[in-house]
Each structure stands twice: as structure tokens, then as C-alpha cells.
Amino acid sequence: MLDRNGPVADSAALDGFWLPSLAGQLETRDRAFGPDHVPMRVPVLTPHTLRELLVELKRTGREVLATRSVREILTSIENVAGRIASSKDLLHDELVATLPGLTGYSEQMIAVGLERMSEGWTARALREGLEGEFGALDVLDAFQARQTGGYQRAFGPELTVHIFSGNIPGVAVSSLVRSLCVKSPSFGKTAAGEPYFAVCFARALAEDDEELARCLAVSYWPGGSEDLEAIAFSEAGAVIAYGSDESIGSIACRVPPGVRFLGYPNRVGAALLARGMLNSEATGELARGIALDVVNFDQQGCVSPHVVYVERGGQVSALEFAQQIATHLDELSRDIPRGMMSPGESTLIHQLRAQAEVRGATVLASQPGTEWSVIVEERLEFDASPLNRVIQIRAVERLGDALAALAVVGRRLQTVAIAATERELETLAVELGAIGATRIVPVGQAAWPSPHWHHDGRFQFMDLVRFTDLER
Amino acid sequence: MEGYEQLRLEIETLIGRPIRPPIEDDKFQQLALSVFRHQFENNLPYRRYCERRDRTPDSVQRWRDIPAVPTAAFKEAALICGDPAEAEIVFRTSGTSQGPERRGQHYVRDLRLYETSALKNFQAHVLPDGARLRAIILALPDRLAPDSSLTWMLEKVRVHFGAAGSDYFVDQAGLRLVPLLAELAASETGERPLVLLGTAAAFLHLLEALKQRNRRFSLPAGSRLMETGGFKGQGRAIPRDEFYEMLGVHLGLSQFYCVAEYGMTEMCSQFYDNVLRERALGRSPEQRYKVVPPWVQTQVVDAETLEVLPAGQVGVLRHFDLANLDSVMAIQTDDLGIAGADGFEILGRATGSELRGCSIAMDQWLTAQR
Numbered sequence: 108m109l110d111r112n113g114p115v116a117d118s119a120a121l122d123g124f125w126l127p128s129l130a131g132q133l134e135t136r137d138r139a140f141g142p143d144h145v146p147m148r149v150p151v152l153t154p155h156t157l158r159e160l161l162v163e164l165k166r167t168g169r170e171v172l173a174t175r176s177v178r179e180i181l182t183s184i185e186n187v188a189g190r191i192a193s194s195k196d197l198l199h200d201e202l203v204a205t206l207p208g209l210t211g212y213s214e215q216m217i218a219v220g221l222e223r224m225s226e227g228w229t230a231r232a233l234r235e236g237l238e239g240e241f242g243a244l245d246v247l248d249a250f251q252a253r254q255t256g257g258y259q260r261a262f263g264p265e266l267t268v269h270i271f272s273g274n275i276p277g278v279a280v281s282s283l284v285r286s287l288c289v290k291s292p293s294f295g296k297t298a299a300g301e302p303y304f305a306v307c308f309a310r311a312l313a314e315d316d317e318e319l320a321r322c323l324a325v326s327y328w329p330g331g332s333e334d335l336e337a338i339a340f341s342e343a344g345a346v347i348a349y350g351s352d353e354s355i356g357s358i359a360c361r362v363p364p365g366v367r368f369l370g371y372p373n374r375v376g377a378a379l380l381a382r383g384m385l386n387s388e389a390t391g392e393l394a395r396g397i398a399l400d401v402v403n404f405d406q407q408g409c410v411s412p413h414v415v416y417v418e419r420g421g422q423v424s425a426l427e428f429a430q431q432i433a434t435h436l437d438e439l440s441r442d443i444p445r446g447m448m449s450p451g452e453s454t455l456i457h458q459l460r461a462q463a464e465v466r467g468a469t470v471l472a473s474q475p476g477t478e479w480s481v482i483v484e485e486r487l488e489f490d491a492s493p494l495n496r497v498i499q500i501r502a503v504e505r506l507g508d509a510l511a512a513l514a515v516v517g518r519r520l521q522t523v524a525i526a527a528t529e530r531e532l533e534t535l536a537v538e539l540g541a542i543g544a545t546r547i548v549p550v551g552q553a554a555w556p557s558p559h560w561h562h563d564g565r566f567q568f569m570d571l572v573r574f575t576d577l578e579r
Numbered sequence: 580m581e582g583y584e585q586l587r588l589e590i591e592t593l594i595g596r597p598i599r600p601p602i603e604d605d606k607f608q609q610l611a612l613s614v615f616r617h618q619f620e621n622n623l624p625y626r627r628y629c630e631r632r633d634r635t636p637d638s639v640q641r642w643r644d645i646p647a648v649p650t651a652a653f654k655e656a657a658l659i660c661g662d663p664a665e666a667e668i669v670f671r672t673s674g675t676s677q678g679p680e681r682r683g684q685h686y687v688r689d690l691r692l693y694e695t696s697a698l699k700n701f702q703a704h705v706l707p708d709g710a711r712l713r714a715i716i717l718a719l720p721d722r723l724a725p726d727s728s729l730t731w732m733l734e735k736v737r738v739h740f741g742a743a744g745s746d747y748f749v750d751q752a753g754l755r756l757v758p759l760l761a762e763l764a765a766s767e768t769g770e771r772p773l774v775l776l777g778t779a780a781a782f783l784h785l786l787e788a789l790k791q792r793n794r795r796f797s798l799p800a801g802s803r804l805m806e807t808g809g810f811k812g813q814g815r816a817i818p819r820d821e822f823y824e825m826l827g828v829h830l831g832l833s834q835f836y837c838v839a840e841y842g843m844t845e846m847c848s849q850f851y852d853n854v855l856r857e858r859a860l861g862r863s864p865e866q867r868y869k870v871v872p873p874w875v876q877t878q879v880v881d882a883e884t885l886e887v888l889p890a891g892q893v894g895v896l897r898h899f900d901l902a903n904l905d906s907v908m909a910i911q912t913d914d915l916g917i918a919g920a921d922g923f924e925i926l927g928r929a930t931g932s933e934l935r936g937c938s939i940a941m942d943q944w945l946t947a948q949r
Contacts, residue, residue: 454913464628465624465628475884475885
């Protein structure tokens with residue numbers, strides 16, 4: 108009951124891996140994943156088989172990717188992205204049918220997520236992203252003349268090892284896609300919280316472009332299997348890891364020197380509303396925007412807001428604005444129901460609501476359950492939300508006061524949604540950027556970063572590659 | 580005030596009755612509704628909490644409908660009847676990572692009911708045979724932990740039930756292993772049984788030291804142990820069964836003589852395992868569960884809707900403790916449990932490890948920054 112992921116015995120299990128080089132010679136065991144205890148076959152990998160697999164993957168990568176242009180790769184990726192987005196495709200259906208039980212998200216949330224995330228995997232979006240960072244795609248295909256003289260070519264890692272986290276379905280696919288774009292074969296280690304999307308992506312890619320799909324391997328092992336990770340890291344040219352600070356810290360220590368490491372740890376978001384925007388015409392849209400930012404992926408993402416700072420003195424008070432947000436959260440809880448809750452998650456919200464109430468806050472909340480909560484108070488500190496649609500509204504005298512509170516969050520600050528005049532926005536953007544924020548967006552768009560965003564402030568592709576300069 | 584004193588005496592009388600059979604629901608109802616009226620009238624933050632829920636002594640007819648306050652509320656307000664400055668003592672939850680400003684505080688106006696409840700329940704479940712034993716205490720003494728309710732209780736137990744030579748074996752530096760081992764060795768050769776009292780974490784520490792030294796004691800027959808709390812702060816946690824097995828191997832204690840206590844800072848009453856009390860009645864209980872004393876009612880509620888669950892379903896524990904006369908009787912915990920025919924089993928905290936999301940460690944981290 109308390110352990111979501113235990114052993115199971117069920118022959119109708121899903122295949123929780125994509126290991127084409129080991130087809131037919133793989134030992135597996137069944138294991139239950141997610142709040143629905145979905146049975147899934149996972150490989151029993153020994154350090155020896157893993158090393159062989161990775162060596163083979165690198166060989167395949169060299170052979171296949173050297174013969175492909177980036178454009179060809181993008182086209183194959185786009186074909187799968189189209190299927191994921193299309194509600195008439197079996198792949199889309201399978202994801203909508205399986206991911207809710209595996210992740211706890213509602214079917215509606217998964218469907219919205221598939222549509223929005225696959226927008227970033229179209230050939231156009233990927234091409235524009237690559238061009239934005241490299242100037243032109245050709246530098247990944249052949250040596251190109253440099254303006255400063257000589258030639259250069261960008262090479263992706265001979266192998267990228269990805270350690271995924273389970274909070275947002277689709278992030279794993281984006282990670283694999285980016286590596287393919289720079290012609291790096293990839294091994295993806297899935298998370299217990301979302302063990303399936305990357306597998307489905309690779310399998311679908313094989314139906315369209317079998318050769319390219321052989322440049323991917325996806326598998327699961329329990330977190331902290333350091334013997335397997337040691338093999339994976341020693342074979343890798345780059346390691347990309349998503350997860351808690353603790354797990355990122357642990358992985359960072361174990362990646363050998365010389366292997367590129369990109370860690371994506373815990374991050375949080377906030378929102379700022381200037382008093383000038385709080386007039387009665389605009390607030391309805393803004394309240395709906397905040398509600399959407401809270402609803403999307405139930406605040407599990409690093410881009411989701413935890414606290415909304417509202418500047419006093421507008422036509423609409425912080426409390427009235429909070430009431431509007433509450434109304435939208437209530438409506439949205441029917442359109443996009445919140446995901447399944449563990450007893451701990453529900454309990455935390457009930458406890459936090461009471462704590463805030465006794466402290467003097469106004470608590471607007473669903474009853475009797477915890478579907479949504481809006482906590483309004485005159486308090487400056489940034490408190491992390493217990494997530495699952497709990498938003499804290501804080502009235503401040505000036506938005507500058509909020510900046511001081513956000514400075515404490517510092518480099519953990521990911522996305523800040525802002526409603527302000529152009530002039531205020533310019534000032535706030537400078538200050539937030541200096542504090543550590545990596546993304547500033549209009550209210551309502553927090554959950555859906557542009558395909559070209561600098562995730563955690565970094566390049567999407569450029570950080571993966573190595574340049575070779577040719578001087579003549 | 581006369582009515583108050585009478586109410587207090589009635590509760591004290593109830594606590595004085597045998598642990599079983601349980602009290603008739605009518606009697607509990609009558610006392611609980613009186614306590615609710617008293618708390619509604621005198622405990623201002625609690626009154627506001629009830630009023631926001633439209634629950635008043637006039638509208639509430641059944642004890643089950645009395646609003647239960649989540650324990651986290653004790654972090655923010657002095658939930659006491661009357662002036663907080665008049666509290667005889669303020670118990671605080673242990674600091675952990677939350678920092679001093681976030682500790683739960685239980686203002687206790689009058690320690691008499693607390694003491695009566697604690698001693699009666701301890702005696703019934705740890706000393707059901709009326710034994711008077713030397714107490715070996717594996718917890719901080721009260722001068723080192725003046726606001727710990729556990730320490731306060733253990734000191735009362737030592738004074739009331741401990742034979743000569745009862746002592747504490749933990750200080751700021753941790754377990755005082757050398758004198759403790761000497762004490763255990765001396766007891767082994769004598770015939771006077773011991774009662775070991777303390778935190779599960781301290782006992783685990785002792786067991787690991789004994790394992791390392793390959794030392795096994797065989798304590799005199801009738802020796803027993805009461806442990807409480809989780810394995811917080813300990814490098815590892817082990818399943819309860821394994822823990823009791825190790826106690827058997829290294830101290831020679833039968834599982835029937837290992838009693839787990841479950842208490843909380845916010846409550847004047849505690850819960851104990853049934854095993855030793857039943858053993859004293861000549862039974863060999865097959866199931867270990869927590870006994871609800873007659874002056875307490877415990878419900879298991881759905882974590883999401885807070886609706887009462889039938890026996891056998893896992894939910895969150897909610898207690899109604901008449902001994903909390905001057906603070907809040909109805910407490911919504913964050914402990915997971917499952918109700919049985921005659922008590923409940925506790926399954927651990929309902930918060931923490933299973934949380935998902937990008938910000939699991941954030942609150943802790945942010946608090947550390949302040």
C-alpha cells in the first residue's frame with residue numbers, strides 16, 4: 108500500500124525497455140509502477156551486459172549517425188512527434204491510456220501535455236533551435252568555414268547517458284531528441300515515476316526509421332544502482348541528469364573527469380503582478396492565467412509557480428484577485444482534473460491549510476478534498492508550495508519587496524510569470540535575471556516553455572557538443 | 580469555574596477506571612461535548628477555527644462532529660484555554676530541520692490530567708503485573724530537554740514507578756554506552772528485572788553497538804522495554820519485526836515484553852501496544868496493536884476527504900483526547916494508521932518520502948537559509 112513500486116506477477120505486463128541490440132537474449136522481471144501498480148517487464152542488467160550494450164550502441168551510433176544529415180534525423184523525429192500529437196494515432200492512444208496509471212496525472216492532463224510538448228519535436232522547431240545556437244545546421248554535418256578563418260565542425264558525444272526524473276512526462280523524450288539532433292547515440296535510464304514515454308518514443312521511431320532507433324537504448328533500474336551507473340558513466344561522453352538536488356549531487360560525484368556532466372536539479376517558480384495590471388478589465392484573464400500555471404502538471408514542474416506576489420494599490424485587491432483565481436481553479440478542476448494523490452500528499456495539504464489559517468491567512472479551498480487551495484496573506488517570505496494545486500498569494504507594498512524575498516531563492520529560481528507595464532517589466536527582468544531566474548514569461552504561460560528556451564539557463568544543443576577546428 | 584473543576588474531576592475519575600472495557604459512547608459523548616464547550620468558550624484561536632466551519636457547541640451534537648485541528652496549527656498559535664502566559668509548561672516538538680520558529684508548541688495549563696493519564700496508561704501497558712523495576716532510560720534527562728513531553732513523561736514514570744538506581748543513559752553527546760553496558764552486565768547476574776525506556780533510535784544504536792561487540796545479554800525474567808518514536812536521525816531504519824528480533828537476540832527480551840509507545844507533543848495521552856498487558860492476563864496475543872484508553876477516541880479518516888473510514892482501511896489518525904482539557908481535544912494527525920476491532924495499528928508518517936515533484940527538498944532548504 109505504501110510502496111508504490113513492488114514486485115508483481117502478471118503476464119500482461121508492458122515492456123518497460125528499448126534495447127534492440129539485446130532482442131531475444133534479455134532476462135526480465137516484472138515490477139509494478141505508479142499509483143495503479145501497472146505491471147511492467149524490466150530488464151535484469153548485469154554490469155557486464157550493460158557494458159556490452161553500451162559499446163554496441165556507440166558502434167551503431169558511429170555507423171548510422173555519420174551517414175545521416177541533421178535534416179534527415181529531424182524528419183524522422185517529426186514523424187513520431189506527429190503521431191504523439193495526433194488523437195487519431197495508436198501511439199497517442201497508448202500514451203493516454205498508460206501514462207495516467209503510471210504517473211498519477213489525469214488523462215486530460217496527459218492529453219494536453221502530449222499536444223504541447225510534441226510541438227517542440229517538430230522538424231521546424233528543432234531546426235530553428237539548432238540554427239539559433241549554431242547559426243546553421245551544416246556545422247553538424249561537415250566542416251564549415253569560419254568567418255575568422257579556418258574551419259570548424261561540431262560533434263555530439265560518442266554516447267550520451269541520460270538519467271531521467273519522473274515528474275513531467277515528455278522531458279525524457281526531449282532529452283533523447285536533443286542528443287539525436289547533435290548525432291549522439293543515447294542510453295536513457297528511466298525513473299520509477301515515469302518509466303514508459305521514452306520507451307514508446309524509441310519503439311515508434313523504429314517503425315519509421317529502424318536504423319535511427321538503434322541509436323537509442325532505454326531501460327530502467329532502481330535509483331542508486333551505483334554498479335550499473337559506474338559502467339554507464341565510464342562509457343559516456345556526456346551525462347545528463349534530472350532529479351532532486353541530492354541525486355544530482357550524488358551523480359555529479361560519480362561522473363569521471365573528462366565526461367561532460369549536465370545536471371538539472373530542483374527549481375521553483377513564482378509570479379509577480381504589478382498594481383497597474385490589477386484593474387477590473389484585465390484581472391479575469393490574469394486570474395485564469397495563474398490558475399492554468401498552477402493546474403498544468405499539478406505544479407510538479409520546475410517552471411510552476413509556488414507564490415504569487417500581488418502589489419497593493421490596484422483597483423482589485425489581492426483578496427479579490429485570489430477569489431478569482433479560486434473560481435478558475437474550481438472550473439479547471441473539472442476540465443483538467445488533478446492527478447491521483449498519495450495519503451501523504453493529501454495530508455500535507457490539509458495540514459498546511461490549517462497552519463496558514465491559524466497564522467491568520469485567508470484560505471480559499473476546495474471541500475472536502477484538496478483539489479485546489481489558494482492561501483492569501485500579508486507575508487513576504489517565499490515558502491515552497493506542497494504542490495498539487497496549492498498557490499500562495501502574498502500582498503506586497505511594492506514588487507521590489509518581492510524581489511528581496513525571491514533573492515533568497517536565488518539560483519533555484521526557474522520561471523517567473525509577470526504581469527506589469529513594459530517599463531516595469533524591463534526593470535524587473537534585469538533584477539530577476541541578476542538574482543538567478545532563468546525564464547520570465549507572461550502570466551498563463553509558465554507551464555509551456557518555448558521549444559527554444561534555455562532550460563536552467565543553458566543551451567539546448569551547444570552544451571552537448573565539442574567543436575573540432577581545422578586550420579589550413 | 581465550578582463547572583470546570585467538576586469536569587476535570589469527572590475526566591480524572593474516568594482515567595482512574597480500568598483500561599477495559601471501553602467506556603460507553605454516551606458517557607464519552609457527554610464529557611466530550613462539555614470539553615468542546617469549554618474549549619470553544621476559552622480557547623480563542625480554536626474558537627475561530629470552529630466558527631469558520633460553522634461548528635459551535637450549539638450546533639455540534641455528537642463528539643464525532645467536533646472540529647479536529649491539524650497538528651501543524653500548533654506551530655502557529657498558542658492553542659490554550661485562557662492566557663498562554665498562564666501555562667504551567669510549553670512542550671515543543673523536536674527541532675529537526677524545520678528551524679526553531681516552526682516547532683509545534685503545546686501549551687499545558689495544568690499538568691495534573693497529563694500526569695494522571697500518562698502514569699495510568701503506562702502502568703496498564705508496561706507494568707500490568709504491578710512490578711516495581713529499576714528504569715534504564717535511553718532518552719535525554721529533563722535538565723537537558725526541558726521542553727520535551729517525552730522526557731517529562733519518562734521523568735514522571737521514573738519518580739513514580741522506578742526502583743532505586745533508576746537512571747538516564749543519554750546526554751548531549753549521545754548514548755552513554757560504557758556505563759550502560761556495565762549496568763546491563765551487572766543486571767544480568769542479578770535477579771532484579773529491568774525496565775528499559777527510550778527512543779527506538781537510541782535502542783537501535785545500542786543494538787548496533789552490541790552486534791559489533793558480538794555481545795548478548797540475557798536480562799532477568801520479567802525485564803521489559805518500552806520504545807517510542809521512529810528511527811529519526813539514525814543512519815538507517817529497520818522493520819519493526821527485525822528490531823524486536825534483535826532485542827530478543829541481544830537483550831534476551833521476548834517480543835511480548837517489548838512495548839511500543841506512540842505519543843505526540845500535542846496530546847496529553849499516549850497509546851501503547853497491547854502485548855504485555857495481554858500477556859499479564861495470560862494470553863499470547865497474535866496481533867500487536869495500539870490500545871485506545873477509555874478517555875480517548877481514535878478515528879481513521881480518509882487522507883483526501885477526511886471522512887471516517889471503516890476498520891481495515893488505511894487512513895490518517897484523528898484523536899479525541901479528554902485529557903487535553905485545556906488545549907484542543909480533537910487532533911488531526913499526519914500519522915497513517917489502520918483501525919482494528921480493539922485499537923489501531925500505526926504505519927508511519929503520511930508526509931515526506933512519497934512526495935513527487937521538483938521542489939521536494941525546497942522547503943527544508945529555504946528554511947535553512949533564514
